[in-house]
Amino acid sequence: MALGIGVIGAGTVGGGVIQTLQSHRPVILDKAGVEVALVHVAEKNLAALRELDLDGVTVSEDADALINDPKVRVVCELIGGVEPARTFIVKALEAGKHVVTANKMLIAKAAPELTETAARNGVELCFEAAVAGCIPIIKAVRESLASNQVRHLYGILNGTCNYILTRMTYEDKDFEEVLREAQAAGFAETPPDLDIEGHDTAHKCQILASLCHSTPVSLDEIYVEGITNVSRLDVAYANEMGYVIKLLAIIARVDGELDVRVHPTLVPGDHLLASVKREFNGVYIDADIADATLYYGRGAGRFPTASAVISDIVDIARRAGAPAQPPFRYSHHLPLRDIGLLCGRYYVRFTTRDHPGVLGRICTLLGKHGVSIASCIQKEEADDTPAHIVMMTHETVESSVTTAVEEIDGQDDIIVEKTHLIRVL
């Protein structure tokens, strides 16, 4: 008998799932050998349903009616946000229904509670679509790399940021200009804060860190820096040094602690992640048994996200009879590592008055804090404009370079703008 599917929310993603379940039912049967049937859709805005084929499908304005429909065995929560999504998911789990969601914000904020609820009710909570859209990264980390310790994970997890940074890189444009164009083209939300301030990436990073290291991770403790301070100048100087700037989620295990952070990063131009352009996502994982792997695809969008949601539905159908898999396993409780302890190379751009001795003073102050310089660019500027001094440091400790830069930024006779500091992969 076909597995009954209920979809809460018929917006962009929900609509894509509804359409695909209806149109591709024979494909799913051919490829996966399972019968899945859309039986119920709950949507408050009935206008959203107008274009959809809902032949033989119950339609409710009320999610509870869907959750309590005995024909529904799997509830897909596709409305996003924390509430009422959380309430619907908990009710569905408590009613003994499996749940599939694309809701990264909710999973990132409530993973332990939802894990406990799912386990207590012997049902599954699946969320492949919550991280990197159609890229099967949850499956890769949890199943394909099951025997691996993940040494490093570097992820481009937000299509909007990657789209903006790509256009800044290849079209030499300002951040604000590209953002406005991205909003007009529908590639960026209005307001765009969740994306450009890095929080959306942090949600996905939290989920991946938990899965890679079997540990709860507190979202609030993740170091997050968005791309709003990345300037056209930084992009151009980085390029001149052989790098592109990407917003990365970074996860590593260092001395029994978890290094989890989200920030703009200089990525070497010949690294595979540099080839992940425009709205695409990519995840690079360095693991101890498999070595380097990369996964690439669309991180958002109606159909790519639907593809991931349906892959979860198919997995649930195929696992029927086996014990439910918990969404997270908390075998460890690793503390997050302080960002000040980070060891790495830094791109630093000083904006200075064009006075004699400025470079010397900057170098002296960096040296005082033990920061040593690998390369330096200073170009001749018109007489009355500030000079840019761009440096790449040797490997150094984050707290040293930030303390040095703070002290240099205090020298207001030579520094005319807050110094830009970007970490290097």
Added chain:
Amino acid sequence: MALGIGVIGAGTVGGGVIQTLQSHRPVILDKAGVEVALVHVAEKNLAALRELDLDGVTVSEDADALINDPKVRVVCELIGGVEPARTFIVKALEAGKHVVTANKMLIAKAAPELTETAARNGVELCFEAAVAGCIPIIKAVRESLASNQVRHLYGILNGTCNYILTRMTYEDKDFEEVLREAQAAGFAETPPDLDIEGHDTAHKCQILASLCHSTPVSLDEIYVEGITNVSRLDVAYANEMGYVIKLLAIIARVDGELDVRVHPTLVPGDHLLASVKREFNGVYIDADIADATLYYGRGAGRFPTASAVISDIVDIARRAGAPAQPPFRYSHHLPLRDIGLLCGRYYVRFTTRDHPGVLGRICTLLGKHGVSIASCIQKEEADDTPAHIVMMTHETVESSVTTAVEEIDGQDDIIVEKTHLIRVL
């Protein structure tokens, strides 16, 4: 209770599986929540076992003893080749054991028979490691893309060929020179035919074509061309035109037929597959719901392959209680498409006497067969050396361009060497 694992063959891959199962048992438990225990190893060459930790593990010289060991629930066949691997696998399936194998040649040759045997005995036959090593491509096609029709698949599936072509591209070396060095460094087998003639890629291509399109595919009907005729000159001219040469497995569905082929291909320099270098593998899939995805990693090697083998073991452990999944589903029976019907662009390199009128005669003969030229390179050569005329055609039908080239190659007053023809992605 732990799932008992038996490993037949303790060579490169088998040894890697044995080592990882022993050293990473706690990791597997943490991440996957399953207990797997190596209980039996069968290996004729006892010297191969010397470096391995086999504490508490039964060791046999005889595979039958392993297959009949009641503690063994999953048999890993890691000896490769057709026989005796086929016999061991069939015996294990008949004995009600799940089987995990990395044996692409056997799967490519005997998939229907093995599928029937596995289904009849209600057990699983898993082969993630048979295609592209640690890249979870079987899982991606079968599970993650379960709702998708695959429009195109392009795969770099043989590390040896990719290593050779990469070094030819970036170090301007001859095929034979790089092959010798690759053999010395252990990146190429001796004899290397299975790799460089494209047959290993064809085995993997057969498996992926069957999975993507739920159809049996006859290995013998796949068009296969290796890399032995790719010269340093072709690599350099392709580069000049903005392409790199890769050995690709190509799978597409055209007018109800399957287009399945393996041959050297000019890949645009900014395509993601062009960034798959050295011994790495990469698979690019264009699917109707998910759109473009790429999967990258090591296609061979002791530990990367072990990672894939163990992912299959973990999947079997987690699916315990659910109906066994058949290795292949033959919902369709699609005929293979004749290569002569292929429509595409072609790189053509003529080696000619440096006579007046040669270019004109070539162009006339191409035109006679309806082949039109998009670009052409001819460089000035020393007086007594042959001239190279390199052309990129517009889109044309394969049979037209091959007929034209055959006719041109018959003109031995102007042509001094067989013309090189390479398809373009």
